[in-house]
Amino acid sequence: MSTPTMNDTLVTAPTKAGEAAGGDPGHLLACKRVKVADCPSRIPLKWIEDLEQNQKIRSCCRHPEAHDLEALFSSDADKQKGIPDIYIFHCPCGRQHKRFCVGGGPRIFWEIR
DSSP, rough: OOOOTTTTOOOOOOTTTOOTTTTOOOEEEEEEEEEEGGTTTOOOOHHHHHHHHHHHHOOOOGGGOOOOEEEESSSSSHHHTOOOOEEEEEEEOOOOOOOOOOSSSSOOOOOOO
């Protein structure tokens, strides 16, 4: 197994109650993990294309339709606004591909019922 790069980190289990699923302390879960294939119209096309065209990641990672996606709040202030700003694509191989949204641009939100 190769060493993860800055954009690819290994999945870790949560260590504290309320901690995000990716194990990032201080980040709060905004939207539970969903399969990308189940909600492709909600995900900005640029996010999908960025994964598909990135030649620096494994070939399995370039198939976002096989990934799960979750959204996180980076702080309580963002949670109060109801706007997630961290999105994590979970690859079946165990890697995570994170998108940090700063300023404007698309930010998606979903509910699982």
